[in-house]
Amino acid sequence: MKKIQIRQLIEKIEGEAELDFVFNKGKIEDVKINFGFYRGIEEILKGKDARDALVITPRVCGICNHAHLLTAVRAIEDGYRKAGVPVELSSKASDIREFTLACELIQNHVKWLYFTILPQLELYVNQKSEENYAIKATYLSSVITKALAIFAGQWPHSSYAVPGGVTCDPTHLDVMQATSLLDESITFFEQVMTGISLDRYLAIDSVSNLDQIEGDFGRLLYLLGSNDMAEIGQSHDRFIVFGDSPLSKAGKSIVTNFAKVDVRYVKESIQKGTVAKAVTYKERLYEVGPLARGMVAKTPIVKSLHKRYKDSVLTRIFARVHEVAQLLDYSKTLLQNLQLDELSCSLVKGIQVDTFEGTGVVEAARGSLIHTTTVKEGLISNYEIITPTQWNLSHGTKEESGIAIEAMIDTSSIDEATFIFRAFDVCSVCTTQ
Amino acid sequence: MKIAEKKALKRESIIQTALQLFSKNGFHKTTIPDIASKLQMSVGNLYNYFSSKDILAQEIIKYTSEALGEKIREVNMTEATAEEKIYQIVSIYFTMAEEKPEMIEYFLRVYLSNREVFSDGCEGMVCVSGFITEIMIFFDDSVSSGELRNQDFFSAFGLFMGYLGGMVFLKGENVLPKGIEHYIDDISRNIYHALKA
Amino acid sequence: MSSSPKPKLLWLQSITCNGNTHSFLNHPDLFSILSHFEMIHHPVLEGSATMQDVLAGAVDCDVLILEGSFKEEGFLKAGVEVSSLIHTYANKAKYIITAGTCATFGGIFKQNDPENISGLCFDIEEKTSRYVRYAPKLISLPGCPMHPKWMSYVLLMLSHGKKIEIDNLHRPVELYGYTVHTGCTRNEYFEWKIDTENYGFKEGCLFYEQGCQGPYTRGSCNKILWNDTSSKTRVGTPCFGCTEPAFPRISLHKTKTNMGIPAKMPMGVPRRAYLTLTGVVKSFKIKRFSERLMEYDK
Numbered sequence: 001m002k003k004i005q006i007r008q009l010i011e012k013i014e015g016e017a018e019l020d021f022v023f024n025k026g027k028i029e030d031v032k033i034n035f036g037f038y039r040g041i042e043e044i045l046k047g048k049d050a051r052d053a054l055v056i057t058p059r060v061c062g063i064c065n066h067a068h069l070l071t072a073v074r075a076i077e078d079g080y081r082k083a084g085v086p087v088e089l090s091s092k093a094s095d096i097r098e099f100t101l102a103c104e105l106i107q108n109h110v111k112w113l114y115f116t117i118l119p120q121l122e123l124y125v126n127q128k129s130e131e132n133y134a135i136k137a138t139y140l141s142s143v144i145t146k147a148l149a150i151f152a153g154q155w156p157h158s159s160y161a162v163p164g165g166v167t168c169d170p171t172h173l174d175v176m177q178a179t180s181l182l183d184e185s186i187t188f189f190e191q192v193m194t195g196i197s198l199d200r201y202l203a204i205d206s207v208s209n210l211d212q213i214e215g216d217f218g219r220l221l222y223l224l225g226s227n228d229m230a231e232i233g234q235s236h237d238r239f240i241v242f243g244d245s246p247l248s249k250a251g252k253s254i255v256t257n258f259a260k261v262d263v264r265y266v267k268e269s270i271q272k273g274t275v276a277k278a279v280t281y282k283e284r285l286y287e288v289g290p291l292a293r294g295m296v297a298k299t300p301i302v303k304s305l306h307k308r309y310k311d312s313v314l315t316r317i318f319a320r321v322h323e324v325a326q327l328l329d330y331s332k333t334l335l336q337n338l339q340l341d342e343l344s345c346s347l348v349k350g351i352q353v354d355t356f357e358g359t360g361v362v363e364a365a366r367g368s369l370i371h372t373t374t375v376k377e378g379l380i381s382n383y384e385i386i387t388p389t390q391w392n393l394s395h396g397t398k399e400e401s402g403i404a405i406e407a408m409i410d411t412s413s414i415d416e417a418t419f420i421f422r423a424f425d426v427c428s429v430c431t432t433q
Numbered sequence: 434m435k436i437a438e439k440k441a442l443k444r445e446s447i448i449q450t451a452l453q454l455f456s457k458n459g460f461h462k463t464t465i466p467d468i469a470s471k472l473q474m475s476v477g478n479l480y481n482y483f484s485s486k487d488i489l490a491q492e493i494i495k496y497t498s499e500a501l502g503e504k505i506r507e508v509n510m511t512e513a514t515a516e517e518k519i520y521q522i523v524s525i526y527f528t529m530a531e532e533k534p535e536m537i538e539y540f541l542r543v544y545l546s547n548r549e550v551f552s553d554g555c556e557g558m559v560c561v562s563g564f565i566t567e568i569m570i571f572f573d574d575s576v577s578s579g580e581l582r583n584q585d586f587f588s589a590f591g592l593f594m595g596y597l598g599g600m601v602f603l604k605g606e607n608v609l610p611k612g613i614e615h616y617i618d619d620i621s622r623n624i625y626h627a628l629k630a
Numbered sequence: 631m632s633s634s635p636k637p638k639l640l641w642l643q644s645i646t647c648n649g650n651t652h653s654f655l656n657h658p659d660l661f662s663i664l665s666h667f668e669m670i671h672h673p674v675l676e677g678s679a680t681m682q683d684v685l686a687g688a689v690d691c692d693v694l695i696l697e698g699s700f701k702e703e704g705f706l707k708a709g710v711e712v713s714s715l716i717h718t719y720a721n722k723a724k725y726i727i728t729a730g731t732c733a734t735f736g737g738i739f740k741q742n743d744p745e746n747i748s749g750l751c752f753d754i755e756e757k758t759s760r761y762v763r764y765a766p767k768l769i770s771l772p773g774c775p776m777h778p779k780w781m782s783y784v785l786l787m788l789s790h791g792k793k794i795e796i797d798n799l800h801r802p803v804e805l806y807g808y809t810v811h812t813g814c815t816r817n818e819y820f821e822w823k824i825d826t827e828n829y830g831f832k833e834g835c836l837f838y839e840q841g842c843q844g845p846y847t848r849g850s851c852n853k854i855l856w857n858d859t860s861s862k863t864r865v866g867t868p869c870f871g872c873t874e875p876a877f878p879r880i881s882l883h884k885t886k887t888n889m890g891i892p893a894k895m896p897m898g899v900p901r902r903a904y905l906t907l908t909g910v911v912k913s914f915k916i917k918r919f920s921e922r923l924m925e926y927d928k
Contacts, residue, residue, distance in 0.1 A: 009708045011681040012674055014648050016707055037705050039645060040742030049881040055870050056878065059738050059774065062648030093830075111655075115674055134675055135661055142656040146857040153865035154856030155656070156649045156775055160867045162829045162883070167866035169832040171924070177859075341926060344830025344866075349839075429647050557913020566905045569891055573901065576888030586890035 003029070008414055010421065012116065014063055015428025019421065027412050031405045033393050041433045045383040050076060050356075050375040053383065054159045057371065060385065060433045063111070065156045066104040066148070067364035068371075068385075070097055073161040075371040079358025080163060085351065092342035093165035096151050098246065099178075099334045101362065102327040103148035104155070106185065107141040108365035109290075109324050112425045113193075117317060118220055124419050125227045129219075136216070140188050147181035150174050164347025170340060179335050186328050193217050193324070201325050205300035207308055217321055224314050233313030233420035235407040236400065239292035240281055240391070242266075242368035243361040246330045247323060248297035250361075252286060258296065263359055263370060268386055271395050278394030278402070279386055287311065287403045288367025288391040289425070291319040299326075313407070313423045320425065354378045364388055366425050387430040444482050447472060448496050451489055456535040460490060460543045460550065487550050494544050494551070494560045497536045501529065502563035509570050515580035515629070518571060520621040523597065527613045530601045537601050568593070575628075582630045592627055596620065637692035637789065639667040640684070640719055641729075644712050645705055645739045645747065646698030648673060649775035650730040656857060657778035666789035667693065685710045687718045693788060694723035695781075699732040699739040700750045700758075716750065720764055726750070727769045727784055734772040734799075735875040752799060755875040770800040772849075774872035779854050780805050799875070801848065809897055810869045811844035813852030814861075820845070822911050824919050829866055833923055836868040838892065841884045843871035845896035 004023045009016060020032040041060050045053055053072040058065035077087045089097075114137035122128045145155040151168050152158035160167045186198050194201050195214025204212060210221060224230055240252040242263055252261050265282045286292070291311060294302030301322060305315045359372045367388030374382040396402035401409060404424050408417040450472050454463045465486055469476045483489040508521045530537045544551065544561075551560065558565050572589055575581040581589070600620065604613045641651070651673045657663065664675075670691060671677040671684045679689045685708055694716075702713045720726050728750055731737040735755070736748040748754075751761040751768055761768075771780050783805060787794050795803045811820070819826070819835035826834025836842035844852075847869050851861045862869055870882045886893040895904050 009681060009685075015643070015646075015673075016681065018708055036707060037645065039647075039739050041738075044738065044741045049883070051883045052878070052880065055882045056738060059647050059649065062646075062650070062652040062775070065647070065649065111674075119676075132661075138655050138657075138660050142658060142857070145656055146859050149857035149859045151865065153860050153862040153867050154851075156652050157872075158867070159862070159870065160865050165830055167829045169830050169866060171832075345828055349828040558909040559913045562906050562909035565909045566902060569889075569905045569909070570901060572889040573891045573893070573905075574888075577893060581889075583888060589889050 006414065008418065010418060010426075013422065013426040013428050014061065014430070015432075017426065017428055017431075019418070021408075021414055021417060027410050028408055028414075028417055030401070031408050031417065032395065033402075033405070035428055035432045038432055039429075042383045042385060045380050048380050049378060050079075050373065050380055051163070053371070053373060053380065054161065057385065058157050058159065060387075061427060061430045062156050063108055063427065064104065064364050064366065064369070064430065066100060066152070066158060067362050067369050069159060069161050070101055071360040071362040071364075071369045071371040072373070073163060074360030074362065075358045075373045076163045076356075076360070077358065078360055079356030079373060079375065080347075080353050082358060083353045083356040085353050087164055088346055089165055090339075090342040090344070090346050092339045093344055093346070095334050095338055096166050096168065096170070096344075097161060099331055100148045100152045100158075100160075102246075102331045102334070103144045105365045106144045106324055106327050106331075107148075107155075108425075109320050110140045110144075110193075111137045112365075113137070113216070113220070113321055113324075116422055116425070118216060120419055120422055121220065121223050124415050125223055125229075127223060131216075133216075136188075136192060140185060143181050143188070144185050147178045147185075150178045150181075162345060162347075165343065165345035167344070169344050170338075172340065175335055175338055175340070179332075182328065182331055182335065186332070189324060189328055191215070193321075198325060198329060202329060206304040207301075220317070220321075221314075224317070230309050230314040231312050232411065232416065233316065233407040233423060234310045235287060235403050236285060237311045238284065238286045239295040239311075240286035240288055240368070241292050241296045241363065242288075242370060243363040245293070245363035247290075247326060247363060248293035251296045252281070253292070253295045258298075263361060266370065266386065268384070268390075277390060278396075279390050280394075280397065283397070285394065285396060285400060285403055286391060288388045289316075289320070289365075290323045290367075291316045292367060293363065294319040294322065311407075313420050316423050352378070366427060366430070367391060385433050387427070387433065389424075389427045389431040392424045393426065393431060440482075445496075447479060447482055447489070448493050452493050452497070452539055453535050455490065455493065455543050456538040460547050465489075488554075490543065490547075490550050491555045491560055493539060494555060495563065497539055498561040498565075499563035500536065501525070502565075502567045504529075505564070505567035505571065509567055509574065515571075515575035515578065516621075516625045518575070519625050519628075520617070522571065523617050523621045523624065526597045527600070527617055530604060530613060534605075538605060541598060541602055541605070576630075579630055581628045589628055593624055596624060636666060636668045637724070638670050638690045639664075639672075639693045639695065639785075640670045640689065640691040640723075641672040641695040641697065642684070642712075642716065642719060643673055644696065644698030644700055644716065644733065646730070646732060648697075650697045650733075650781075653775035654729075654778045654781050657782055658858065659782065660778075663782045663785055666785065673697075681707075685715065687715065691719045691722045693725045693727065693785070694719045695727045695729050696720075696733045696750055697729045699736050699747045700760075701743070701747050704746070720750070723767060725767050725769060725788055726764055727771060727781070729771050729781060730776050731772045731774045731872060731874075731877050734770045735877070737774060738878060741878075752875065755799070765800070768800045769794060769796065769802065771805075772799075772801065772873045772875070772877075774877060777849075777851065777854060777856065780850075805850050805854075806848040806873070808848070808850045808853055809845055810847045810849045810851045810861075810863070810873075811896065812850070814844055814863045815852075816863060819919060822914070822916060822919055823908055826866070831866065833919075836863060836866070837885065838887075839885050840868045841870075841882055842868035843874070843879075843894075844869035845899075846894055847871040847874055848897075849873040 006021045018034040022030040057068040057072045080087050114133040148155045152160040193215050194217045238254050241248050268277050271278050357374045362369050370386040372384045392403045394402040411417045451468045469479045504525045576583045669677040671679045705712045728734040734749045740747040816835050825838035
C-alpha cells in the first residue's frame with residue numbers, strides 16, 4: 001500500500017497550524033506540524049530598555065501573557081543578582097505574583113476544558129450535548145481574571161511586576177474582594193465542573209475513586225472511558241519541569257526516576273519547514289506542562305492514572321483539569337496569609353543595573369516558559385524566549401519523533417490524531433513568537 | 434479714561450514708588466505713611482489698594498518677577514541658539530540691575546532677606562513664577578535641542594541664577610572695579626560652558 | 631440593522647497575539663451582546679462557518695472585526711494571503727471594526743518590519759492606501775488590548791441602528807474623548823506634583839518619573855475599569871500609552887525630562903501654563919500628601 005499524505009488545517013488553537021499526516025497501511029506513520037508566521041518579538045526587543053520587556057513580552061500571547069510578564073521580571077531579577085545587586089522579594093510581593101499567575105492558569109485550563117476538549121470530544125465520539133460550554137468558560141475565566149486584575153490592574157496584558165516586587169499596594173478591601181471572587185470560582189468548580197466539594201475532590205488519590213467526580217469533568221472522563229480513549233495518545237513518557245512552583249519543584253522524571261535539572265542544558269534549534277524552533281534538554285525530548293508537573297511532583301492521582309494508562313490522552317487531560325483544583329486551593333491559602341504591611345517593591349527606586357544577563361523561568365499553563373535577557377549599557381542586546389509549546393510540538397530529533405507527534409503516531413484517523421494534538425493545549429502564537 | 438483703568442495705573446504707581454522706597458531704605462524702615470506721602474495720597478486711600486504692607490510687598494515681588502519674565506519670554510520666542518539666549522538673559526538681568534537697580538535690589542535685599550513677610554502667600558516660587566517659568570522653558574528647549582546637558586533643574590538653576598545674583602550683590606556693595614556690563618561676555622560664556630551638553 | 635435577519639459577524643485575525651480576542655471574552659454580558667448577531671466565525675467561539683470556508687472567501691459578512699497588524703504580502707493562513715481575505719471581507723462588510731492597536735495603527739508587530747507592516751487603514755497616524763476605500767465604514771478601537779466594553783459599545787450601537795460619532799482617526803469620541811488620566815485615583819498627587827516614593831505605593835503620581843503616559847493618552851481606562859475592577863494606574867503601574875498610534879515608545883518605565891521638566895505635556899496643555907502651575911504648587915508642602923493614605927495599628 002502506498003503512503004498518503006494529507007494536510008489538515010487545525011483552528012482555534014490560539015491561532016492555527018497545518019498538520020501533514022503521513023498514512024501508511026491505514027495508520028498514521030508521521031506528522032509534520034507547520035506554523036505560519038514569525039512575529040519577531042525577540043527582534044523587536046533588541047535595542048530597547050531592559051524593562052521594556054515587561055511591556056513587550058506579554059504581547060507574545062493573549063492567553064498566557066501574565067506568565068510572560070513574570071518570566072520577564074524574573075529574568076531581570078536574576079541578572080541583577082548575578083551582577084551583585086541583591087533582589088529580595090517580600091513574601092507579600094511573591095505571594096501576590098503567585099496568586100495572579102494561578103488565576104491565569106485557572107483561566108487557561110477552564111477555557112481549554114470548555115472551549116476545546118469537551119466540544120471536540122463530543123464531536124469526535126459523536127455524542128453532542130446541548131450544553132452551552134462557552135458560557136461556562138467565559139463565566140469562570142472572567143471571574144478569576146477579575147480577581148487577578150484587583151492586583152495586576154487588568155488582564156490581559158498587565159505589566160504590574162517590576163524588578164523587586166509588584167506595583168500594587170492592596171488593602172484588605174482588595175483582598176476581601178479577591179477572596180470572594182475566588183470563593184465564587186470554587187463554587188463553580190464544585191457545582192458545575194465536578195459535582196463534589198473541593199476538599200473531597202482533592203482527597204481523590206487513585207483511579208478507583210474517580211467515579212466520585214461528576215459534573216462536566218465527570219462527563220469528560222466518562223466519554224473518554226466509554227469510547228476506549230483512556231490509553232491512546234502515549235508518547236515518550238519523559239517529563240521535565242524547569243520552574244519551582246506550588247504545583248511542582250523543578251526536575252525531570254523518566255519512568256520513576258527523578259532528577260534535578262539546569263536550564264543551561266536547554267538547546268534551541270531551527271527546524272525545516274516551520275518558523276517554530278525545537279528545544280531539547282541534553283539532546284533529548286521531554287514533555288512539559290501539567291502532566292509533567294504532576295509526574296515530577298508525584299501527585300498521587302496523576303501517578304495512579306499514569307500507572308494504569310501511561311502518558312495517555314486521559315492522563316494528560318486529567319492532569320490539566322486537576323491543576324484547577326490544586327490552584328484554587330493554593331490561592332485560598334495565599335490570600336488568607338497575605339502580609340499587607342510588607343513592602344510591595346523592595347528594590348530602592350533608582351537602583352538599576354546597566355549590564356547583565358539573566359534567565360527567568362515560570363511554570364505557565366502549558367509548561368516551562370524561559371526568558372533570557374542580555375543587557376548592555378541599559379539596552380537589550382539579545383532576548384531569547386522558549387515557550388512550552390516548543391517542547392511539546394517540536395518535530396523531533398534524528399532518533400525519535402517529537403512529543404505530540406509520537407502521541408499521534410499509530411492512530412488511524414485524522415480526527416483521533418487531532419484530538420490527541422489538542423489535548424496538549426496547543427498555543428500557536430507562543431510557538432511562533 | 435474708565436475708572437478701572439485709572440485704578441490700575443494708580444496701583445502700578447504705588448508699586449513702583451514702594452519698590453523704590455523698600456529697596457533704598459529697607460522694608461522695616463519704610464512705612465505705609467512714607468509711601469502715601471511720596472505719592473501725595475492719603476494713607477486710607479492707599480489701604481484701598483493694598484490691605485497691608487506685607488500684601489504690598491508680595492505684590493511687588495510678583496510685579497518684578499513678571500517684568501523680568503516678560504523680557505526672558507521674548508528671548509524664548511526667538512530661534513536663537515542656547516548660547517545666544519544665555520547671553521541675552523544675562524544682558525537683560527545686568528541691564529535691569531543697571532537701569533532699574535531697585536528691581537534686583539528688591540529681590541535680593543527685601544524678598545530674600547525678609548522671608549517672614551512672604552511666608553504666607555509667597556511660599557516657595559509662588560510669587561516669582563513669572564520669572565521661573567521662563568527659565569524652565571529656556572532649559573527645557575535647550576535640553577531637547579541637545580544644546581544643554583540634561584540634569585536636575587535646581588543644579589542648573591542654582592548655577593545660573595546664583596551666579597547672576599552674586600554679581601549684582603557685589604555691584605551693590607560697590608566692590609566691582611568695572612561696570613557690570615563689562616562682565617556680560619565672560620559670564621555668559623562661563624554659564625554656557627558649565628551647562629552645555 | 632435591528633430588524634431580522636441578524637447582521638453577520640466575522641472576527642478575522644491577522645498578525646496578532648489574540649489579546650483582543652481574550653479581552654473580549656471577559657465581557658460579563660458577552661452572550662447577550664452576541665445575540666444581536668449571527669456569528670460566522672470567531673477565533674475561539676463557535677460560528678456557522680469553518681476556517682476553511684472563511685479562507686475560501688465564500689462566507690457572508692456584515693460586520694468585520696479585524697484583529698492584528700496588516701501585511702499586504704507574506705502573511706498566509708493555509709496558503710492564503712490574509713491581506714486578500716481582509717480585502718474580500720472588508721469589501722463585503724457594512725462596517726469594519728479594527729480591534730486593538732495592531733489592526734488600527736500597526737502596533738507592536740509593526741516594529742519587526744516597519745516598512746511592510748501597519749494597521750489596515752492607518753500606518754501609525756498616516757492614512758494607508760486602503761484608507762479611502764474603507765473609511766466610510768471604519769471604526770477604530772485601538773488599545774493593547776482594546777477594552778471589552780469598548781467593543782460591546784460599538785456592537786450594541788450598530789445593532790441598535792445608532793450613529794457612532796468618531797474622531798479623525800475613526801475612534802468613537804464617547805470612548806476616546808477622555809484621557810487615561812481622567813478618573814485616575816492618583817489625580818490629587820498629579821495636581822500637587824507629588825511623585826510616588828517607589829513602585830508599590832498607592833500614594834503619589836507616576837507621571838514625573840515612572841513614565842506614566844495617562845495625561846496624554848486617549849482612552850477611558852479609568853472610567854470604564856478593566857475587568858470591571860481596576861486599571862494600570864490604580865495598581866501603581868504607569869500607563870504605557872497602548873491606545874496611541876505610536877505605541878510602544880521606548881523606555882516605557884521612565885519619564886523623559888529636560889532638567890527635571892517632563893518633555894511631553896498633558897494633552898492640549900501649553901507648556902507655559904503647565905510650568906507656571908508647577909512652580910506654584912511645588913512651593914507648597916502639604917502634609918496630607920506626604921503621609922500614607924491610611925495607617926494601621928501594628
